[in-house]
Amino acid sequence: MNKSFCLEEKKSPKVVVVGAGLAGLTAAHRLKNGGMEVEIYEARNRVGGRIFTVQLEGAIAELGAMNITDGGDAVHLHRLIREFKLDLIESSVLIDHSYLENDQIIPFKKLLKEKNIDPEALRDKIELLKSTQNNMKEVLDGLFETCDPIYRIVEARLAAYEGDSPEKLSTIYSETLYHIILGGVCSVHQGSIEEETRVDLLSIKGGNGLLTNKLADALGENLYLNMPLKKVSKSRENSYELTFGNGRVVEADLLVLAIPASTYEDIDFGDNVLPVEKLKNIRSIAYGRNAKILVPYSDKAPDQTGFIQDGLIAFFDRVRSCITLFYSGDQSQFSKHNLQMTYDHARPIIGKHFKGDIPPFKASYALDEDFQSYGQSVGYSWPNDPYVKGTYSYISPGQEDLLTSIEEEKGELVKTLFSPIDNRLYFAGEHTSILMEVPGTMESAAESGERVARMILKLKK
Numbered sequence: 023m024n025k026s027f028c029l030e031e032k033k034s035p036k037v038v039v040v041g042a043g044l045a046g047l048t049a050a051h052r053l054k055n056g057g058m059e060v061e062i063y064e065a066r067n068r069v070g071g072r073i074f075t076v077q078l079e080g081a082i083a084e085l086g087a088m089n090i091t092d093g094g095d096a097v098h099l100h101r102l103i104r105e106f107k108l109d110l111i112e113s114s115v116l117i118d119h120s121y122l123e124n125d126q127i128i129p130f131k132k133l134l135k136e137k138n139i140d141p142e143a144l145r146d147k148i149e150l151l152k153s154t155q156n157n158m159k160e161v162l163d164g165l166f167e168t169c170d171p172i173y174r175i176v177e178a179r180l181a182a183y184e185g186d187s188p189e190k191l192s193t194i195y196s197e198t199l200y201h202i203i204l205g206g207v208c209s210v211h212q213g214s215i216e217e218e219t220r221v222d223l224l225s226i227k228g229g230n231g232l233l234t235n236k237l238a239d240a241l242g243e244n245l246y247l248n249m250p251l252k253k254v255s256k257s258r259e260n261s262y263e264l265t266f267g268n269g270r271v272v273e274a275d276l277l278v279l280a281i282p283a284s285t286y287e288d289i290d291f292g293d294n295v296l297p298v299e300k301l302k303n304i305r306s307i308a309y310g311r312n313a314k315i316l317v318p319y320s321d322k323a324p325d326q327t328g329f330i331q332d333g334l335i336a337f338f339d340r341v342r343s344c345i346t347l348f349y350s351g352d353q354s355q356f357s358k359h360n361l362q363m364t365y366d367h368a369r370p371i372i373g374k375h376f377k378g379d380i381p382p383f384k385a386s387y388a389l390d391e392d393f394q395s396y397g398q399s400v401g402y403s404w405p406n407d408p409y410v411k412g413t414y415s416y417i418s419p420g421q422e423d424l425l426t427s428i429e430e431e432k433g434e435l436v437k438t439l440f441s442p443i444d445n446r447l448y449f450a451g452e453h454t455s456i457l458m459e460v461p462g463t464m465e466s467a468a469e470s471g472e473r474v475a476r477m478i479l480k481l482k483k
Contacts, residue, residue, distance in 0.1 A: 034059050037478060038264060038274035040251050043071025044464055045450040046280030047237035048102065048471030054241060056479040061274075062241060063266065065250035065281075065409050068392050069238040072410060073464065074402065075231030076388060077395040079318045082229045083344055085388055085402045090224040093457075093465025098472050106236040109227040114220040117205075119179075119328040119335065121171045122375060127329070131205060133172050145200055152196040157419045158188035161196055165203070176202050178330045181350040185310020185416040185462070192417040194426070230464070231392045250409070251281070255292035260446070262295070278474055280450035283307040284411040296443070303424055303439055307453060309412025310462070313354035315347040315365055315385065315401035317372065329375045336372060345372060347401075355405045358387035365399055414462030415453035428456055434477050445481060450474045 035058070039050045042064035050062040074086035090096050090110075103110065121128045151161040158180060166173040179202045181187050184195050226232050238245055253265035254277070262274045283304045291301055319338070328337035333353040337346055347368055349356075356364045365385040373380040383398035390407075404413045417425045427438040435456050436442070440449040455466035456473075 035275035036061070036273070037276040037278065038063065038262070038272060039278040039280055039450075040264070041071070041280035041451070042066075042069040042234075042238065042245060042247075043280065043451070043467060044073060044234055044237075045452065045454075045467040045471040045474075046278065047234055047241070048098075048468050049278055049280060049450050049475045050241055050244070051237050052472060052475030053478060054244065056475065056482070058478065060241075061244050061246065061272070063246045063249040063251065063264075063272070065248070065267075066390060067247055068390065069245070069247075070231050070234035070392055072404070072413065073230050073234050074388075075229030075392050076316075076400060077393060078316050078344055078400060079397060080395070081343055083316050083339065084225070084230060085314050085316065085400070086404075087230060087464045088223075088225060089221075090226075090230075090464060091222045093460045093463040096460075096463075096465040096468075098468035099465045102233060102237070102468060103226065106233065108232055108236070111223075111225050111227050113223045115223055115337070117221050117328070117337075119175070119330050119337065120375070121175045122329050122331040122371065123171060123174075125374070127375065128171050130172075130175050130330075133175070134203070134205060137172065139203065141204060144203060148196050148200050152193045155193055158184075158191040158193060158195055158199065160189075161193055161199060162188055172203075174332070175330050178333060178335060178350065181333070182312065182335050182348055185312060185350075185413055186308065187351045190308065190416075190418060192419050192422055194417050194422050229393065235392070251289055253290040253292075254295050256294045262446070276446055276448070276478060278448045278450055278478075280471065280474075282309065282410045282412070282451060283415060283453050284309045285409060295447070300439065306418075306421070307415050307425070308418045309405075309410070310414050310416055311351055311354045311405045312413040313349045313356060313401065313403040313405065315349070315361070315368070315399055316396075317345040317347060317365075317380065317383065317399045319343055319345050319376075319380075329371075331371060334368065334371075336368075336375070345376070347372075354403055356401065356403050357406055361385050361387050361401050365401065416462070426458060432477060432480055434473055436473070442477065448474045448477065 037053055037058050037060045039046045039062040042062050046062055050060050053060045072086040076083050076085055090099055093099060119130055151164045155161050177188055180199055184191055184198055250267040252267055255263045257263050262277045264272045286305050333349060333351045335348045362385050369380050385399040385401055386396055388400050388402040424439060428435050429438045431441050437454055440454040442448045450470040452462050452466040455470045457466045457469050460466055
């Protein structure tokens with residue numbers, strides 16, 4: 023029978039963190055600063071995970087997490103940014119994306135005004151549908167005809183922001199739908215039908231990857247790359263034995279799993295490591311299907327803000343020198359073998375909408391190396407990334423209680439599914455965060471890392 027760990031068992035217990043994304047790096051950094059012996063192991067040849075900064079024609083661009091304000095006030099993220107003395111770049115972008123249909127450009131706000139939507143009546147109707155329907159497609163079907171351009175625009179925006187097609191999304195995302203229909207993005211980025219909607223953009227000067235690289239530098243020789251976890255078992259002494267892809271076996275008194283839930287299926291967990299039902303539930307968590315292609319734009323940027331067409335949202339970056347093609351659903355699952363075809367299909371559409379010259383670039387599939395420089399278009403499909411298999415976690419129909427239930431554990435709030443096991447095994451990552459208003463963000467990742475570190479450090483007191 024397992025027993026709960028207490029620090030008296032060892033004067034200096036060894037903590038191993040698996041996963042050097044923002045959550046794992048934050049946890050390891052706080053633990054090291056708190057005087058713990060800590061090692062962190064990462065499957066990739068780089069740190070950062072879904073923070074993935076590149077250079078496009080010399081300018082900084084993000085193939086992964088982009089906007090700090092998606093995390094609301096982002097207090098945990100700002101604390102780290104201040105600690106490492108990084109500078110921020112503030113801007114805003116107009117998000118009145120048009121819908122392209124049969125070569126016709128249909129402004130979204132114009133469509134909304136023609137509907138004469140009453141916000142209070144809309145909220146009441148959405149709340150009713152939320153309580154009676156099974157998924158977000160059924161909610162959307164109850165609001166608009168499928169042939170209505172508004173339906174297509176809202177469908178694409180919802181899939182882009184929450185991660186997958188509406189039929190795969192729980193009705194818990196009805197609040198996001200409400201704000202999208204009113205011209206916004208979500209509860210953090212609200213909009214108005216009558217006025218133009220601008221979203222505040224905030225990013226790290228020099229690239230968001232600077233933060234995770236700074237965290238990695240602070241950990242120094244305690245960080246190990248190219249170490250995918252393959253097996254976790256328990257020793258007779260109740261410590262964990264971790265087997266990595268290169269055959270190396272590492273022992274840990276305390277273990278922090280800061281890896282996406284989507285990768286648990288690739289790891290062999292011993293019978294006494296994780297309860298069977300807990301492991302099954304973690305493995306059931308769905309991840310978004312989104313991808314990006316970044317396209318350099320040398321002409322003077324037009325007035326148009328962007329467009330939506332069947333699983334594709336196109337928009338300019340903050341300095342309007344790069345067009346982001348943001349794909350959702352099946353279209354997001356391109357590979358290095360068919361990336362060029364995906365780009366070539368979008369190129370004439372981009373040119374027609376933005377009325378500019380979009381050269382027939384050779385599109386490169388990004389190497390899994392941060393701050394790499396690319397001279398032409400570059401793309402990356404997160405669903406095809408072997409170490410995450412998607413963008414960010416979302417709640418599927420029927421998983422509402424499983425993924426929102428929260429309990430208190432030694433003075434800290436935690437998701438019930440990710441409560442620690444015997445004070446020995448902890449979970450971090452955006453999917454474990456208690457910040458329900460800003461799921462799947464850099465802020466939720468940082469929050470989870472800070473919280474896990476606090477819980478472990480409390481064992482010293």
